[in-house]
Amino acid sequence: MAQQKPHIDLSENLSGDASARTGASAENAVYRTLLESTRAIPWKIDWATMRFEYIGPQIESLLGWPQDSWVSVEDWASRIHPDEREHIVNYCVAQSIAGLDHEADYRALTQDRGFVWIRDVVHVVRNADGEVDSLIGFMFDISERKRIEQELMKMQRKLEALSFEDGLTRIANRRRFDERLEACWDDARRTDRPLSMILLDIDHFKGFNDRYGHVRGDECLVSVAAALKKIGREQDVVARFGGEEFVLLLPETDEAAALDLARRCCQAIEALSIPNAASDCSPFVTASLGVGTVFPSDGQHARDFCESVDRLLYGAKQNGRNQLLCA
Numbered sequence: 001m002a003q004q005k006p007h008i009d010l011s012e013n014l015s016g017d018a019s020a021r022t023g024a025s026a027e028n029a030v031y032r033t034l035l036e037s038t039r040a041i042p043w044k045i046d047w048a049t050m051r052f053e054y055i056g057p058q059i060e061s062l063l064g065w066p067q068d069s070w071v072s073v074e075d076w077a078s079r080i081h082p083d084e085r086e087h088i089v090n091y092c093v094a095q096s097i098a099g100l101d102h103e104a105d106y107r108a109l110t111q112d113r114g115f116v117w118i119r120d121v122v123h124v125v126r127n128a129d130g131e132v133d134s135l136i137g138f139m140f141d142i143s144e145r146k147r148i149e150q151e152l153m154k155m156q157r158k159l160e161a162l163s164f165e166d167g168l169t170r171i172a173n174r175r176r177f178d179e180r181l182e183a184c185w186d187d188a189r190r191t192d193r194p195l196s197m198i199l200l201d202i203d204h205f206k207g208f209n210d211r212y213g214h215v216r217g218d219e220c221l222v223s224v225a226a227a228l229k230k231i232g233r234e235q236d237v238v239a240r241f242g243g244e245e246f247v248l249l250l251p252e253t254d255e256a257a258a259l260d261l262a263r264r265c266c267q268a269i270e271a272l273s274i275p276n277a278a279s280d281c282s283p284f285v286t287a288s289l290g291v292g293t294v295f296p297s298d299g300q301h302a303r304d305f306c307e308s309v310d311r312l313l314y315g316a317k318q319n320g321r322n323q324l325l326c327a
Contacts, residue, residue: 039141040056040058040138040140041058041059041138041139042136042138043059043070043136044135045073045134045135047096047132047134049072050072051071051073052071052076055070063111064111064112065110065111079109081106081107081108081109088104088106095124096132096135099126100124101123101124102122103121104122105117105118105120105142105146117143117145117146118142119140120138121138122136122137123137164179166239168240169221169222169225169226170222170225171225171228171239171240172237172238172240173240174239174241177237177241177249181237185296185305187251188295188296189296189297192295193251194252194254194293194295195251196250196253196254196258196294197247197248197249197293197305197309198247198258198290199246199289199290199291199309199312200245200247200248200287200290201288202224202244203279203281203285203287203317203321205220207276207278208220223272224272228248228269230268231264231268236253237249248261248265255291258293259291259326262289262291265287266287266322269286270285272284282322286321286322287322288323288324288325289313290309290311290316290325290326291309291324291326292305292312292326312325312327
């Protein structure tokens with residue numbers, strides 16, 4: 001197919017005398033200069049033929065494709081990123097058929113196989129009969145805006161992650177645990193699967209702080225948190241419950257599996273071999289644990305389950321510490 005050189009014809013409705021044509025030509029040149037000196041890229045498509053009647057020369061410096069290579073809408077469509085092509089083309093065609101002005105953001109492919117973020121602003125021109133005659137619009141390079149938006153999104157995600165993270169131990173905080181407890185509770189009730197929890201308290205931690213100081217106490221908490229995080233599986237929530245208490249929320253975990261994980265927690269903490277002369281149950285840092293499993297049903301509440309596990313933890317501490325207690 002022979003390529004048609006893009007052009008602008010602004011003289012259709014001008015007077016036929018020579019002076020008028022001369023004035024129109026000058027005015028046309030001014031319009032062209034204004035259009036082609038902006039960073040926005042003007043274009044026009046004839047609706048009947050779906051061919052470009054004009055596209056600004058700026059397109060070549062932006063995308064690398066020569067101005068005269070933009071012949072039909074197929075050229076435009078083929079230069080949209082494949083991930084967005086079908087959606088953008090269908091949307092723009094539907095809006096144009098309906099005679100609605102519209103905008104579309106998409107990644108336009110460059111000749112060197114990169115891409116540029118484009119905002120296409122489209123105006124639908126109708127003829128005297130009200131039928132679509134042509135489309136005119138402007139392409140804007142919004143790559144910098146998109147870069148800033150993406151940076152802001154990354155920052156927002158980071159801030160959101162930090163809001164769910166314990167500042168000292170870098171594991172989940174109580175807020176994150178509370179949020180995940182409700183979600184896991186609803187999932188377990190809907191699927192009729194077990195939900196387990198391990199609530200853990202470091203033995204004689206107040207005495208540890210009094211004897212070794214709060215800096216060593218913080219180091220102890222960080223070490224215990226890291227050991228517990230290694231035991232937690234991908235679907236589990238390992239969180240600092242408060243002070244020297246930690247919790248492991250275990251979705252789709254029955255009592256036997258929960259007990260196995262609880263024993264591994266005890267062993268991992270003892271394996272740290274952190275001296276604790278303030279303890280009367282071991283020369284090293286140990287923990288007491290409460291372990292519970294439930295199949296949530298209507299009428300039960302997650303908070304009640306959490307309190308029941310807390311009572312088991314209290315029982316383990318009352319029984320002499322450095323042990324686990326399950327229902």
